[in-house]
Amino acid sequence: MTPIIAKAREVIQQEAGCIQEMAGFLSDSFEKAVKTVSTCKGRLVISGIGKSALVAQKIVATLNSTGTPALFMHAGDAIHGDLGMIQRDDVVMIISKSGESPEIKVLVPLIKHFGNVLIGMVGNTQSFLAANCDMVLNTTVKQEACINNLAPTTSTTAQMVMGDALAICLMELSGFTGQDFAKYHPGGNLGKRLYLRVADIYRNNAKPAVVTGASLKEVIVTISKSRLGAAVVVSDEGQVLGIITDGDVRRMLEHVDNLTGIKAGDMQHNKPVTIAPDMLAVEALDVLRRHDISQLVVTDDNNGYLGILHLHDLVREGII
Structure with missing residues (x-):
């Protein structure tokens, strides 16, 4: 093991150990803070200075994306005009390792004067912030991962x-549900996994279909034209009777010498795996994986043939 790898492991193990210890710091104060924010009629305004301010911005982003209205207010800017962000029904949370920063000592009395509930996320439970807030979230760490025990590392992780x-x-x-999450994350591959449905994809594909009495040549031509690796066997009324994949054709050719009179009905799988158009694309992926197949037949409530969803469609859409 090289010295660099050894040091990196030491840092990871040291921070992980501190996080494990932090689980023991959870108390009635944490539960009260959660319930207070949950029932708050306003927003959770989160403030901090330095690296704690950066952490505050990340927490605000997480809260907003998971259904809790939140707002970031820099502690330095707050005492120079940004206090106007805070409304009567808001809850305020200040994040600080020491709880003794000059900006924090100025900000805390002002918030208390406004009458807002104040939560302190602090690494020093004997600090000014801890003594003057309504609830304390204890993020005490024994030591920073920094070799000089100075740069905020373990403390910001906490x-x-x-x-x-x-x-x-x-x-x-x-x-808060997955559907709620999707509303706040409509973009990118994450959004697609949460809202893209089978109906949004399969309609762009060909709709290869043959009848039971179709010849081997018709089956091969239909499969080739669609470029989906399969053709669905349908009744005269458009009901799904089976499916023939290019693999089925190859396997049949390996075992049959006389191809005269071979029909679609001789090759078809009678129980193809089907899926409804309103299913999520990510759910379709689970079905494909579970059955170890590449195509799904899309059907309506009456087993009517609507189209084919191919594994490549999900790859193209970034679901995989």
Whole structure:
């Protein structure tokens, strides 16, 4: 093991150990803070200075994306005009390792004067902030990962984790669902996994279909033209009777010498795996994986043939 790898492991293990210890710091104060924010009629305004301010911005982003309205207010700017962000029904949370920063000591009395509930996320439970807030979220760490025990490293990790714990508990209380999450994340591959449905994809594909009595040549031509690796066998009324994949054709050719009179009905799988058009694309991926196949037949409520969804469609859409 090289010295660099050894040091990196030491840092990770040291921070992980501190986070494990932090689980023991959770108390009635944490539960009260969660319930207070949950029932708040306004927003959670989060403030901090230095690296704690950066952590505050991340926690605000997490809260907003998980259903808890939140707002970031820089502690330095707050005492120079930004206090106007705070409304009567808002809850305020200040994040600080020491709880003794000059800006914090100026800001805390002002918030208390406004009458807002104040939560302190602090790494020093004997500090000014801890003594003057309504609830304390304890993020004490024994030591920073920094070799000089100076640069905020373990302490900011602890703050991030406590923020995540707060956000997830608030999600639980509000009954925040995957559908709710999708509303706030419509963009990118994450959004697609949450809202893209089978109906949004399969309509762009060909709709290869043959009848039971179709010849082998018709089947091969239909499969080739669609470029989906399969053709669906349908009744005269358009009901799904089976499916023939290019693999089925190859396997049949390996075992049959006389191809005269071979019909679609001789090759078809009678129980193809089907899916409804309103299913999520990510759910379709689970079905494909579970059955170890590449195509799904899309059907309506009456087993009517609508189209084919191919594994490549999900790759193209970034679902995989």
